[in-house]
Amino acid sequence: MLFSSWNFLVYFLPATVLVFALIPFRWEIIRKTWLIAASFVFYGYWKLEYVPLLAGSILANYAVAEGMVRASARWPRLLLTLGLVLNLLLLGYFKYTNFAVNFLGWITQSNLGNFNIILPLAISFFTFTQISYLVDVYRDRTVHARFLDYTLFVVLFPHLIAGPIVRHWEIIPQFATREFHVSRDNFGLGMALFLFGLIKKYLADTAALYADCVYNGAAHGAVLSTFDSWIGTLAFALQIYFDFSSYSDMAIGLARMLGIKFPFNFDSPYRATSIIVFWERWHRTLTRFLREYVYYTLGGNRCGHVRQMFNIMATMLLSGLWHGAGWTFVLWGALHGVYIIINHQWRLLLARLKWSLEHWAWRAAGVLFTFFLVSLAWTFFRAPRIDVAEKMLSSLLALHGVSLPDQWFAHGALRDNLLVPLGFQFVPTQALNIKHYENALANIAILLLVCWGMPNTQQILSRYHPILEPVTRPSWFHLKLGVGTGLVLGFIFYLVLRNAYASEPSPFIYFNF
């Protein structure tokens, strides 16, 4: 069930929150059971057949964790290995079987066919959540959650499908606090966050129109101009930014309605001045997971400089594979690995030369350059095949000369007297179906301004403590939740509902992972 769908907004959410609010606070077990049941309904709405898979995964992981708590001597290590293997096998089977079979087929130059395996929704997320729990229990045997708490921690619907990848010590203790209920503060702030998320989803869908035109056109052999490639690349960079930002806001808001605070997940990453900072801000909870459970486990920066670079590359390759079972995702991860390694070398060089790049102009240049690199890398992320990514990149970087769409730059003084003499080529790009280039440019410019000029939702609402950790960077703008804000947000909610009524909402990009 999508957060922006009619059924979620009109039936599921009101019913879940209302019943939860009505169950007396002292009926702890019933309150938790209700949320667990609602979360399973939320999950099962997509495909009922996979509910037992989720339930089985929870049971098995809890059993392994309990085993580790109760066992002595060498058993915990064995149990942890067993738990990790089980989780990775499950993930591997559903997500990577076809990828592996295709790869084997390519190596052996034979057609091994494809298995009809449907990727269960959210499997990457609930598997990672549970792996982190197992590892934490192994590291600290005093960690112990009751089964009901553990189940609720894993299936809680706001984070079940696409994160944030929460940790048990962040969430489970909150189930025992007085804050865990639908209070005025929780509901009001949760609604505000959720509605901000819905607005951002609309922005993401606007950008998607242009990204889809260009990438789908490129995949079907349409001619691309340099100009179109940049429109498609920027549009996708903005689409995924607003899409994931919107999802994160909605997830944080939904959890907050129920009295649960989630960690910060999306911290204006396009304002990062370097790739390292970008990864500290984009999908922060995934970065944290990879850093703590993969990068540190591989040795982090404790085993020498060369080994550290290897660890970075291995972690980023894994990150790429986690996002999708395909070579385009592997290349995306590898590219980011290279970026981060170069970024580390650059930092070392700056430190050695004792240069400081804190001046606003350097910082602005850093933001622009980081955005440029990230956008280039998104090409692999979005392209359905490597050849499409190659085509996009070759056009983006004008490897065959700078070209412009023929139908937009019609014959005239500008074209004939300036652009043609300067060596610009004109290519027919009607097949891309971008009808109004002016609108595309205006939309991209507005969305870029929002990315770079507006504070993020958590900053805007920082006075109300929307997330688990304090919002560190102050903002020039704070929103006061009063009558005016309520009226505007309520009105916007109706507009979103209209949209959900009239058309199928588009899924979140991260729902695919």
Added chain:
Amino acid sequence: MSVPWRFILALPCGFLLGVGFFVAMLYTQLGADTQSSRWTYEIVQKKQAIAAKVSSPRLLLVGGSSGLFGLDARIIEEETGYRAVNFSSHAGLGLDYILYLAEKTARPGDTILLSLEYEFFESGFSYDVYDDYLLAHDPVYFRQLSWLEKAQMATRVSFTRIQRGWSIKRGKPEKTRPHAPYADALNDYGDEINNAVANRPTPPPRDLERMADPLLQGLPSGPNDGAAALKAFFAWAKANHVTVLATFPNIIYHPEYDQANARQAVEAITDFYKSQGIPVLGTARAAMLPADQFFNTYYHLTKEAAEVRTRRLVPELRPYLPPAP
């Protein structure tokens, strides 16, 4: 900082403001004659005029365009001597509105033969044609809708449609496109007459290729909106001494229709009519005809095929018609 109550209370107020704003938008453009609704309007107007001229008792053929194209009132009248009017118009108007028009037109002693498209028994009806038509041509019906229905309509009518209505109201009528060839091609019985094989569009539209698939997906087995509307209509008919009969719409035959889910869907419809005491004329299978007998969509028969189909229906119809006056 705490979230004040006034913020929480302002949220639903803002929501209601949104509903009110869009309902008001609909009110401001009532009667704006959109080009897209004009054909349907003209058909309905002509049919009402034809029906008004014919004295009761009459046979009214009621349904969407499947009945308009696929049944022939002239032949029924010639064969039975019983006055008949083809009152079918456009399935996009929705079952509620089609039945409303029938109720408005029928008089005591009349007989109504329902030939309803399969989509009326499914959920997920598309309201585009209905909304467009109502706002443009039936403000009276719009005004008598409940506030909930008005709010629903305000929620589903697209911005584009609202914008069009506004423009027309501001004195910028839409450019009139040439009528569909069948828009005003009705005979004195309300039958479509421009759907002869010779007039069939070439190449045939994609609809014909795509197959009619409402039956393939199966229909909901439980009661749905269509069933509820029909039950109310049957009760009205009984109270007003109007006899109701039912038959199946003509549809392009596909071998898949012999499969279980399609057969079950048809049986569910037959059972429903029978449970309400409505005689069902003919079988669904008899109304499934080869693609070459269709005009431009999977529900629209050619004139020639409609005549054959109607002649086959007449013997089944005759026992239910009172002696010719």
